[in-house]
Amino acid sequence: MTISMWIASIAWVSLVLGYTQRFNRKRHVPLMFFGIFTDILLVLYLQITRSAIQTALEFSLSIPQQIHILFSTIALVLYIPTLILGSKLVRNVGSATTKKRHKGIAVTALIFRTLGFCFMFSMWKG
Numbered sequence: 539m540t541i542s543m544w545i546a547s548i549a550w551v552s553l554v555l556g557y558t559q560r561f562n563r564k565r566h567v568p569l570m571f572f573g574i575f576t577d578i579l580l581v582l583y584l585q586i587t588r589s590a591i592q593t594a595l596e597f598s599l600s601i602p603q604q605i606h607i608l609f610s611t612i613a614l615v616l617y618i619p620t621l622i623l624g625s626k627l628v629r630n631v632g633s634a635t636t637k638k639r640h641k642g643i644a645v646t647a648l649i650f651r652t653l654g655f656c657f658m659f660s661m662w663k664g
């Protein structure tokens with residue numbers, strides 16, 4: 539595996555561990571922060587070093603590789619409302635539905651991230 543794949547794996551493990559700790563704020567929040575920001579930094583790094591977005595838009599990749607990019611991008615976009623709603627919960631400033639919305643959007647993000655993570659291995663040149 540490449541170093542980027544190892545970093546992506548560490549981020550994903552952190553998100554899964556964070557999910558298992560969702561009822562424990564002290565553990566849930568730092569694990570999710572670590573996973574999300576590692577993912578964001580990795581995308582920035584891949585963009586700077588390999589123009590990842592341009593490569594994706596050229597559609598020169600295989601179907602599984604394109605699925606990897608599509609699903610991972612959806613997860614990254616969903617991280618934004620996840621972070622906003624999560625930080626409202628931390629600060630206790632949300633409404634009655636904040637937790638429900640956080641739960642729905644965050645779990646959707648994690649599902650896309652997990653599927654994108656599985657398809658990441660189609661990028662592996664062995």
Ligand code: HEM
Nearest residue numbers: 560561563567570571621624625627628641644645647648
């Ligand atoms: C993809 C990332 C994330 C996932 C999958 C996720 C998932 C969840 C789920 C399912 C719950 C509801 C637990 C329940 O059933 O009551 C929850 C609660 C919560 N989440 Fe997240 N979350 C994520 C990221 C975050 C982030 C980044 C923050 C902080 C900025 C955060 C803060 C919270 C808080 C404060 C709660 C309430 C915990 C409690 O019950 O006291 N989450 N999260």
